[in-house]
Amino acid sequence: MTQTHTGVRGDSGPAVAELVAGRVLDVPDFPKPGIVFKDLMPLFADGAVFREVVDGIIAHHGRESFDVVAGIEARGFVVAAAIAYATGVGVVPVRKAGKLPRATHSASYALEYGEATLEVHQDAFTAGHRVLVVDDVLATGGTAGATLDLVERAGGTVSGFTVLLELAFLGGRERLAPRPVHALLTV
Numbered sequence: 001m002t003q004t005h006t007g008v009r010g011d012s013g014p015a016v017a018e019l020v021a022g023r024v025l026d027v028p029d030f031p032k033p034g035i036v037f038k039d040l041m042p043l044f045a046d047g048a049v050f051r052e053v054v055d056g057i058i059a060h061h062g063r064e065s066f067d068v069v070a071g072i073e074a075r076g077f078v079v080a081a082a083i084a085y086a087t088g089v090g091v092v093p094v095r096k097a098g099k100l101p102r103a104t105h106s107a108s109y110a111l112e113y114g115e116a117t118l119e120v121h122q123d124a125f126t127a128g129h130r131v132l133v134v135d136d137v138l139a140t141g142g143t144a145g146a147t148l149d150l151v152e153r154a155g156g157t158v159s160g161f162t163v164l165l166e167l168a169f170l171g172g173r174e175r176l177a178p179r180p181v182h183a184l185l186t187v
Contacts, residue, residue: 010166010185016056019049020164020185038165040136044078053164053184054082057134060182061160063087066132068125068156070094072118072147075136079164083134092124092131094147105153107146118146125156138163138183141172148179 010017023043030037044050057079070092071080077093084091097106097117104119125131131151138144148158158179166173166183173181 109142130159131156141175
């Protein structure tokens with residue numbers, strides 16, 4: 001049984017926002033003391049809800065608006081693969097440094113609890129490929145900003161950016177402006 005959340009909001013409306021909100025678990029002090037980790041694994045484990053969320057992302061962007069989906073490590077891979085499969089396009093992983101076997105572009109950035117580096121293969125996209133970028137959570141915008149820049153450096157054109165959950169109090173959307181952000185749930 002899921003709990004009803006009053007006043008939930010998201011860019012695809014309250015019904016989709018409620019679906020996401022009902023399947024997020026807060027895990028205090030992970031990965032560091034003072035951080036509240038937003039665990040979306042219950043959403044991924046609920047087949048009907050996961051399908052509805054993926055269909056909602058596709059409906060928002062339109063099946064014909066992208067040629068490939070890029071997923072940000074690691075939970076973004078789950079969403080990206082589902083969208084790619086449902087629309088018949090390819091999927092490209094944006095990985096942590098040192099995980100890809102061929103020549104890469106890399107970008108380092110600050111995140112809410114440290115620093116990190118992401119990489120994408122230099123040949124990941126054909127020039128002009130329209131790329132839908134997806135991830136699980138938008139926090140400070142560091143990961144997203146680095147990824148969007150990597151897609152463009154690798155020859156892709158960002159056609160959209162979607163997250164399942166946006167932590168608005170951390171200001172990620174503002175840091176990504178003027179790029180549009182599509183968040184299914186904003187808290």
